[in-house]
Amino acid sequence: MSTKFRCLLVDDEPPALEILRTYIDTMPTLEVVGECHHALAAFEFLRQHPIDLLFLDIQMPRLLGTEFLKTLTNPPRVIFTTAHRDYAVEGFELGAVDYLLKPYSLERFLRAVHKVLDLEQRTAPPAPRKDPLHSEDDRFLYVRADRKMVKIMVDEIQYIESLKDYVKIVTTRQVITKQTTTALEEMLPEQDFVRIHRSFIVALKKIDSYSHHAVFMGKTELPVGPLYRQDIMKRLSKIGVSDATL
Structure with a gap:
């Protein structure tokens, strides 16, 4: 498989493709390599x-996505x-990873x-594949801010x-984007970040x-929420960050 997941988008509605x-x-791990407006074009x-991930509409002219x-x-x-x-039921019976309802x-x-990424990690051969988001060097992600996509270096x-x-x-600097902390948390390498409060995620290093x-x-100074205290104390003690005033 290539470094990125090669994606084919199949939908007869241009706004949905956009x-x-x-x-x-x-998602730095994904790239669009093709778009089709109906199933027959996708077949060709x-x-x-070669495609790694197919985003497939169901109600399309000529042939339903499930039939395709x-x-x-x-x-x-x-x-x-x-x-x-x-x-939905038929979709999962056909082996779909997920079913997004518009x-x-x-x-x-x-x-x-991330369900797809998890499946790939569990079924991948022992040799590691380089992932731009989770590799050691030059990790980054893009977020929408000020009407454009802004590149954020993960290590910063x-x-x-x-x-x-x-x-x-x-x-x-500070970048403000219309997202949720949960969405961003899923984009970050788990070993490098920890949620310390309902409103805060912190880089461990x-x-x-x-x-x-x-x-x-x-x-x-950022607050540690009671629900997150045990986990953050355990992770910080393992990496040797000093106690302030316990």
Whole structure:
């Protein structure tokens, strides 16, 4: 498999394709290699191009997405994207990884994609594959801010703060994007970040010291929520961050 997941988008509605493209742009592990407006075109595309992940609408002209999937002898991973919930059972019976009901949010999209990534990790051969988001060097992600996609280097993130319908990402600058902390948390390498509060996610290596009630990064003090205290104390003690005032 290539470094990125090669995605084919199949949908007869241009607005639906545009939303998919926008969401996929937030995931460095995904790339769009083709778009088709009906299943027959997708069939021809798959004959000529290798695909890792298929985003497939169901109600399309000429052939339903579910019927199209039945014709494939060796289908790629499939995520159905449809406005019709009636096909959900059949979709999962056909081996779909997930079933996105339109209109779906970025957070819901990310959950579906991470199901695919988890499946690939469990079935991948022992030799590691380089992932731009989770590799040691040059890790990054894109978020929408100021009407454009802004590149954020993962290793520069100090912490993330929830601001109701928005999220503030603090590096050497501050970027505010309309997302949830949960959506961003799923995009970050778990071993490098920890949620310390309902409203805060912190980069472990940026923490200078901590107490039972707060973590400290230079002059910045962030609260530790009671529900997260046990986990954060355990993880910080393992990496040797000093106690402030316990």
